[in-house]
Amino acid sequence: MELKKKITVYLFFVTILLVAANALTERFISGRTEKAPETDLTFEKYPFSAEKLDSLLASSLRQFSIPDKYLTRGKAPKNGIVRSYKIGVPADLPLIIFLQYLYSSLSHFDIPISGTEVKRDLESVIELKTEEGDLKVTVTQLEKITRDAGEISIILSGYPELTPEMSEEILNQGDVFTLLLKPNRKNSVLINPIKESGKDYLIQLDEESEDIEYKIGKDYSKRRLQLVIYDIIRVFPSDSVYTIDHEGVLYNSTVFPFVRDEFEKRGAGLLATNRMKKISGSDSTEVTASFRSQIKNLKPAGKMIILMQASDYLFLNNEIKLLKRKGVKFLPVSKILK
Known part of the structure; x- marks a missing residue:
């Protein structure tokens, strides 16, 4: 009896489901479906003269x-x-x-x-x-007339410390900028991805490098300095320019003129960081304000090199777009120095 009771209940629910399904089918076949309310997508336009x-x-x-x-x-x-x-x-x-x-x-x-x-x-x-x-x-x-609104080179520091997601987002930007790297083994593996993305990089000489082959010590002999410089240029063939911290020990040491001359012999110049305008801020508002305060000093036909954190760069998308519209050209640092 218990089994018959279960079968009866089961058949009862199956019957209800079939009736409901049939009713829904009839509704759709007969075309009596409810239509979504139409939305008016027209926009108000203004009179013209x-x-x-x-x-x-x-x-x-x-x-x-x-x-x-x-x-x-x-x-x-x-x-x-x-x-x-x-x-x-x-x-x-x-x-x-x-x-x-x-x-x-x-x-x-x-x-x-x-x-x-x-x-x-x-x-x-x-x-x-x-x-x-x-x-x-x-x-x-106009075929012979051009705007001369100035040139800007943006150098982004801190790129090696970014998360993989942020690094990829930076490299996927269609803008022109230069990534700042220190010469060490860890950063050497970043060179190919940077070049493959069509970006430029700039090597900052480091007197405190953990990797001895790239360290330029102020107490090194001239021969040792030559070997280090050779290795840096071989592993990090930057585009005719390297940079050095103007407040660093190396820049203010007695060996700096020799180091500078050795780079120049190999067709590479040294750019001191005091030629860069620093942009900084704790949030997008401050970064944008800092950027604008520097840009207002850019004169027609003038040149400006900007140094900022890579993590702040995306805050400036709109600012850069507006400057491009006005004819400001963004160049790699190696091009702006020529």
Whole structure:
């Protein structure tokens, strides 16, 4: 009897499940499914005018550090166009980059826009229809004019101490920077991954190296110094420049002139750390503020070498993007010294 009772209960639940499944099937087959509520994804756009275009074009030029003289307001041509503009884009700024920014800015306004590429990568025409009439903007690449907003080289210290995840993130950055390393066996294995990622490194001479073959002691004989210098250049073939702490024992010792001359004989210069502007801070806000305080001193056609912690570099992504937009060039330290 107990077995029959269990079978009866089991069949009862199976029957309920089959009825429920059949009901659900009927519901979907008959098309009586509930639809998700539709979401209105339209965005409010702003009205447009010729005066607004005046302001927008002038602002766009400032974003890219293009002098005002490269924006001209011409007489209105025929065919219903009430105002026309011509913009000259310097040769070091790809035309497509400027156009993308311009189109993005115009997309916030409720205005029909049409664009025509007159000459591939050299000239484009934008036409806008307003209640006042049509507006025309001709954007041309200037082949012989370039912006001279200055050059920056960023040196990142502390790279060997980063976590593997952070190291990978740094190497995957598309920016140009130089990684600072001390000459020792541990760091020698980092050279290939750095070079394979397309990055540069800079070797800082170390009078306190744990590895005797790379230690440059102030009391060493000239012959021993020559052998150490030979090993450093052989194992760490930095790109024509090495660096040295200007506050260190070696830099302030009597053997430094000999060491400097030996590097120069081999085509390598020595860069003292007092030529670097140090960036520091306890958080992203302080690091950014420190960076801005130095960058404001960069003059047109000027050069600047910045030293900062690798762990702080990612705080500056937006700052670097804005500087690139304005025409500032980021170079490896070996290139900026030439």
